Amino acid sequence: MATECLDKQKTIDLRKKHIGPSCKVFFSHDPIKIIRAKGQYMYDEKGERYLDCINNVAHVGHSHPDVVRAASQQMELLNTNSRFLHDNLVVYAQRLQATLPDKLSVCYFVNSGSEANDLALRLAWQYTGHKDVITLNNAYHGHVSSLIDISPYKFHQLSDAEHHKQFVHVAPSPDIYRGKYRADHPDPATAYSDEVRDIISRAHERGGKIAAFIAESLQSCGGQVIPPAGYFQKVAAHVRQAGGVVIADEVQVGFGRVGSHFWGFQLQGADFVPDIVTMGKPIGNGHPMSCVVTSREVAQAFMSSGMEYFNTFGGNPVSCAIGLAVLDVLQNEDLQGNALRVGGHLTRLLGKLKEKHPLVGDVRGHGFFVGVELVRDRVKLTPATAEAQEVIYKLKEEHILLSADGPHRNVLKFKPPMCFSREDAELVVERIHLILSDIEKALNMHMPDQVHFDRGCKRKVSFSDNLPECHSVRHRGAGNEPIRVYN
Amino acid sequence: MATECLDKQKTIDLRKKHIGPSCKVFFSHDPIKIIRAKGQYMYDEKGERYLDCINNVAHVGHSHPDVVRAASQQMELLNTNSRFLHDNLVVYAQRLQATLPDKLSVCYFVNSGSEANDLALRLAWQYTGHKDVITLNNAYHGHVSSLIDISPYKFHQLSDAEHHKQFVHVAPSPDIYRGKYRADHPDPATAYSDEVRDIISRAHERGGKIAAFIAESLQSCGGQVIPPAGYFQKVAAHVRQAGGVVIADEVQVGFGRVGSHFWGFQLQGADFVPDIVTMGKPIGNGHPMSCVVTSREVAQAFMSSGMEYFNTFGGNPVSCAIGLAVLDVLQNEDLQGNALRVGGHLTRLLGKLKEKHPLVGDVRGHGFFVGVELVRDRVKLTPATAEAQEVIYKLKEEHILLSADGPHRNVLKFKPPMCFSREDAELVVERIHLILSDIEKALNMHMPDQVHFDRGCKRKVSFSDNLPECHSVRHRGAGNEPIRVYN
Structure with missing residues (x-):
């Protein structure tokens, strides 16, 4: 076992030197160094706790x-x-x-x-x-x-x-x-x-x-x-x-x-x-x-x-x-029952987000297998890829680990350890609600069939029509493509 | 962990029922049930100790x-x-x-x-x-x-x-x-x-x-x-x-x-x-x-x-x-050094068997990677496949685990845990010496260039000439082919 506790930058440098560059880390611009985990929680080198909504491998909870x-x-x-x-x-x-x-x-x-x-x-x-x-x-x-x-x-x-x-x-x-x-x-x-x-x-x-x-x-x-x-x-x-x-x-x-x-x-x-x-x-x-x-x-x-x-x-x-x-x-521990109950609760709460947030195109799931598909337009189904990444990055800042996947990487993917609790579910949904509100505000997005005013021009718009101008998502790669969380 | 300790026959029956039949056990006619191991030794359900000469996975010794x-x-x-x-x-x-x-x-x-x-x-x-x-x-x-x-x-x-x-x-x-x-x-x-x-x-x-x-x-x-x-x-x-x-x-x-x-x-x-x-x-x-x-x-x-x-x-x-x-x-534990020293000793001892036993065609190796190729005839190199299996089976009866491999399955293959000792090496070589002596006696085999008498007929023979008659190796499959240890 490595008894060393390396400075995070040293860990990053050694990784660049000795690990195949095709092997990507989460959040490449500021990756997370995790040193211990328990149940649905992971802890970084500073002892900061992260809620794990994505690890379907630590099935019955980390380090059970x-x-x-x-x-x-x-x-x-x-x-x-x-x-x-x-x-x-x-x-x-x-x-x-x-x-x-x-x-x-x-x-x-x-x-x-x-x-x-x-x-x-x-x-x-x-x-x-x-x-x-x-x-x-x-x-x-x-x-x-x-x-x-x-x-x-x-x-x-x-x-x-x-x-x-x-x-x-x-x-x-x-x-x-x-x-x-x-x-x-x-x-x-x-x-x-x-x-x-x-x-x-x-x-x-x-x-x-x-x-x-x-x-x-x-x-x-x-x-x-x-x-x-x-x-x-x-x-x-x-x-x-x-x-x-x-x-x-x-x-x-x-x-x-x-x-x-x-x-x-x-x-x-x-x-x-x-x-x-x-x-x-x-x-x-x-x-x-x-x-x-x-x-x-x-x-x-x-x-x-x-x-x-x-x-x-x-x-x-x-x-x-x-x-x-x-x-x-x-x-x-009746974890399958927990997946049914808490997963159902999670899906219902996420379903309510769909009523409030135009970005939420679809909520689907069974138990602890849940997807939330973000779209810029509920008719065209334009994938809200950059927005999904924004949600993931913002959640990370709040110490919640979620990922986005699918061919357009616009589907928020929940697959937490099976001990995930009602409180965990409520926390992450509340945070997503706030983050989506911010993004939609920046993008000037509203729920469908609402008329909105944009730069003095009054017209009924499809959500995606005005995105090129208003789009404020920050995390972008060198080629201005939305960067992926797995980098 | 299975707290049960099943009767060996029950283990065999369950294995037949639930494990793919392409997955073979050692010594299929009387497989070994191992329940613990330490260093270069494995122990069966009766506490009987086996010397492991083949496990290159338990590299630094079982359960180190x-x-x-x-x-x-x-x-x-x-x-x-x-x-x-x-x-x-x-x-x-x-x-x-x-x-x-x-x-x-x-x-x-x-x-x-x-x-x-x-x-x-x-x-x-x-x-x-x-x-x-x-x-x-x-x-x-x-x-x-x-x-x-x-x-x-x-x-x-x-x-x-x-x-x-x-x-x-x-x-x-x-x-x-x-x-x-x-x-x-x-x-x-x-x-x-x-x-x-x-x-x-x-x-x-x-x-x-x-x-x-x-x-x-x-x-x-x-x-x-x-x-x-x-x-x-x-x-x-x-x-x-x-x-x-x-x-x-x-x-x-x-x-x-x-x-x-x-x-x-x-x-x-x-x-x-x-x-x-x-x-x-x-x-x-x-x-x-x-x-x-x-x-x-x-x-x-x-x-x-x-x-x-x-x-x-x-x-x-x-x-x-x-x-x-x-x-x-x-x-x-300087195990590489141990491989060099004890492996060298093992190879030298096996080399001496070649001087005594016509069945030993070749001894080759580096460290704890050693092969002993058995042949019925040192000129024709006729693979002594059945004899190699006989050695493996006889060694098993003496609680020594070795295997035979190669395209003709006539090469005794040593790749023991790296903590294998001089005494282990001497024991296994001594036992192989005795087993080969028995097999050669039964087959009426002698060292090359010796004239031998067989059924009243005096002639100089190649080793393999008289094998069909004298061949006494017992372990055979249904089709009378020599059975393989991995069955």
């Missing part, structure tokens, strides 16, 4: 003592690979299975969401004998090369636009606020799933064969998108008809976060069961671990390839002890 | 108290991602850098050797703008899909032989015992590196462009292969001439294991510096962590793609605290 104790005790005893028998591995697999439909009974333990999603693809390829993968627009599934290929959120960042692989098909994100079919559509679930059906037809015409459809049960980096009920059932029917499987990526949204259910995919109804589920981030409260769960049939097909699967660290006794402790804490 | 303490203390304080500043990250990067040539100064922290090697490929692809990868025959670089593609050790296991990707070129393993150019060749380093040169020419003829040559500094799963001195320098010259980079995979062999040097690639001489080094297994003594280190130039090129690199768990304060503790223990 039960989790730390389980890890320490197991580390003292044994940490070795899964070529030896160990109870933690099998008991943990059994406990995880009990949270899932019976069909999903076989586990592979790995180290990260990326390893999990890559393995899910390998399972799908082997089981189906097909290659093509359907992914959603704006999706992010991980940082290894196979997942960059199926993550438009990532490959759209590339200066080289040729990255798109032929076997990857991008379906529209089932976003009923900003997407192709919106809330006013009579049946967006069918409309969006028909897009997948049509992609399959076109792939078939070109000789492609569908191995898998992969999607987060609720799209996270993609903008906190909540698919319309029934969407996955219909997609699954088309995909299975084509011989493919459905992979539900629960890396960001699983483990009770959605409040009413343990897994995000369960929001779609009991009649939807994926063929493969991947889980990660919250699974070990920060410990590097993750899991793929699938059916016996898929697992048998994977074995029949003749290739063993061995993961050096995956399913080690320490990881499994930690995983068990996380499940225990979730249960003992 | 300094490492456990560093982990526990940091977990109590903080475990979060690298978007916040933290001293552990930068201090650890600085400490790692100090073990490497100056040119290798920029770190990316990830969670497994697989994540590290995948990222190394991404760095190479981005830096060079090329796609083709040269890998060695029998190489293993990891379990994610991009690495299966460049791991003949894995893709040769596939029943579907079509797996070989066009952009992947397989060069001969620089194995001077069994390979294309052997110890009697006047210049095997040049001969093997010329093979790489020729591969590059052929790739160019087909329009391919070389992004990277990747190799373990000493091939591990590939059969404990020690490349001839100067090989990597010559390969690097050809590869760089073609615009590619050289990736040294130190996942299995790094961190002082080779005794005389901290990194395996340093065995080739100070005039060889890879462009990218990947490290893993021993780095955290069992904690899931790994690292990629490269030059400023490669790192800048990666950033210029426009794509961020974020790894949820990579470089978290707990992982870095553990990494620092491992480096401290290595230094405080």
Whole structure:
């Protein structure tokens, strides 16, 4: 352990020297040095407390003592690979299975969401004998090369636009606020799933064969998108008809976060069961671990390839002890119930902001998975990207950590530790209210259908019409583009 | 933590039910249930002690108290991602850098050797703008899909032989015992590196462009292969001439294991510096962590793609605290020196076995990276695969854990925790001596150039001539093939 306590500037200098420049810090112009954390609070080197609204990894709360104790005790005893028998591995697999439909009974333990999603693809390829993968627009599934290929959120960042692989098909994100079919559509679930059906037809015409459809049960980096009920059932029917499987990526949204259910995919109804589920981030409260769960049939097909699967660290006794402790804490502290209650409260409070603030275009969420989409114009849905960044920066000044994401980075993204309280929710909403009021005042924005006077010119305006002049958001990069919080 | 202590059969049953059948245990017919470990010893559920000769992950010894303490203390304080500043990250990067040539100064922290090697490929692809990868025959670089593609050790296991990707070129393993150019060749380093040169020419003829040559500094799963001195320098010259980079995979062999040097690639001489080094297994003594280190130039090129690199768990304060503790223990206990001294002693003792046992074809090693290749015939080099498995099984009965690997699984592979002692080395060599004596007696094998009598027929024989009749090795699979220890 580093016993040194470096001057913050020294930490920054060493980071510039020795850490890959592609690895960005939050708030690059004035990054935060965090030295301890507890529950939903983080503390910087000066002892200043920050409210954490974004860390879905510290799932049961930062440094939860039960989790730390389980890890320490197991580390003292044994940490070795899964070529030896160990109870933690099998008991943990059994406990995880009990949270899932019976069909999903076989586990592979790995180290990260990326390893999990890559393995899910390998399972799908082997089981189906097909290659093509359907992914959603704006999706992010991980940082290894196979997942960059199926993550438009990532490959759209590339200066080289040729990255798109032929076997990857991008379906529209089932976003009923900003997407192709919106809330006013009579049946967006069918409309969006028909897009997948049509992609399959076109792939078939070109000789492609569908191995898998992969999607987060609720799209996270993609903008906190909540698919319309029934969407996955219909997609699954088309995909299975084509011989493919459905992979539900629960890396960001699983483990009770959605409040009413343990897994995000369960929001779609009991009649939807994926063929493969991947889980990660919250699974070990920060410990590097993750899991793929699938059916016996898929697992048998994977074995029949003749290739063993061995993961050096995956399913080690320490990881499994930690995983068990996380499940225990979730249960003992009724954190899923807390997500349902406090998350519901948070969403209701945010919903009220929509009545007061023209910038708030949409509020959507389940439990502690909530998005607030900011727009400059509720008709055109012009993304209020710079304003969202302004909210994030202002909140940081008030020691509240929130982030903005989505393809336009205009969606405030709530995914706090599961011990987040009513008071925390009320505090952050109140602060957002004040910050939005300031921004709107500076921008001279008013609620829709109000006539306002601007520079002596009286006319009914769309919100965005006057933004170039009035726009006062301060945080900008060198090219005058709004800078991103992740810099 | 699982407080249960399940009956061993129950553990086996649950494992069959809930763990992917591609995930194999050691000694499948009678697997070992390990419940604690300390130093170089592991203990089963009955308290029986096993000497661990194979675990290169428990690098500074199982459950080392300094490492456990560093982990526990940091977990109590903080475990979060690298978007916040933290001293552990930068201090650890600085400490790692100090073990490497100056040119290798920029770190990316990830969670497994697989994540590290995948990222190394991404760095190479981005830096060079090329796609083709040269890998060695029998190489293993990891379990994610991009690495299966460049791991003949894995893709040769596939029943579907079509797996070989066009952009992947397989060069001969620089194995001077069994390979294309052997110890009697006047210049095997040049001969093997010329093979790489020729591969590059052929790739160019087909329009391919070389992004990277990747190799373990000493091939591990590939059969404990020690490349001839100067090989990597010559390969690097050809590869760089073609615009590619050289990736040294130190996942299995790094961190002082080779005794005389901290990194395996340093065995080739100070005039060889890879462009990218990947490290893993021993780095955290069992904690899931790994690292990629490269030059400023490669790192800048990666950033210029426009794509961020974020790894949820990579470089978290707990992982870095553990990494620092491992480096401290290595230094405080002079474990690299121990590898040099005891590893040398082990290799000398094993060398003496070669004088006594016809089955011992070759003994090779550096420090605690040692291979003993068993052959039925020292001229034909017929792999003594079943005999190697017999040794492993017999050792297990004597509570010594060793494994056999290589393309023919006939290479006894030593890679013990770095605290392995002289007495441990003497014990295991003595036991191998006795087991080999028994096997050779049963097979009626003698040292070369001895005339022996077999079933009344007097003739000078090659060792393998009479094996079909006499072969008594017991452990066989259903198809009468010698079974593998990893089953």
